[in-house]
Amino acid sequence: MMTSLTDLYGEPIHQFTRADALKAGVLMAVPQSLSQEAGWRWPVALTAAAWGDCVAWGDEAEKRHPGHGQSETGRLWDVLHVAFRAVRSANPGARGGVPFGVLRISADGPSRATRAELAVCCGPGDKGEPVITIMQPQEE
Known part of the structure; x- marks a missing residue:
């Protein structure tokens, strides 16, 4: 018989759910x-x-970098598309997040595209359903 974490440590004092993270602005849907x-x-x-x-x-970013044709929707599309392609080309059964990079103009940096490293992972949502999270590599 396997011992559960609750049996070992008792009930959690507090759980910070994905819904909590979305509400707090830690995650952006x-x-x-x-x-x-x-x-x-x-x-x-x-x-x-x-x-x-x-x-x-x-x-402010538009004033700093005029004429680059940037928008949040377009930038988000780039991240989603590159992340999806990275997952599709990852080795089946790979553990942990799938790393990928995306070229973007930093809103407060130079007016040239530089590579940002990100990672995409699939985990359980608040009810055990699959959910996708895209993060910087050093984040958990």
Whole structure:
């Protein structure tokens, strides 16, 4: 008979769920229509750090980099598409996150595209359902 973690350590004091992370802004939900268009079947979210580095593009960024044709939707599409292709080409049964890189213009950096390293992983959602999270490699 296998001993559960609850048997060993008791009931958790607090659980920070995916829903909590979305509400707190630690995770940023991707609109389902866009993620499905990019090929994803399950809900996708980016960590706030990954979103800030690779997707966020506001008025200040536009003033800093005029004429580059950037938009948050377009930048998000690039991340979703490259992540999907990375997963499709990964070795079957690979453990952990699948690393990939995406070229992007940093909102507060130079006006040239540089490579940002990211990772995509599939894990259980709050009810055990599969969910996708895109993050920076050093994030958990």
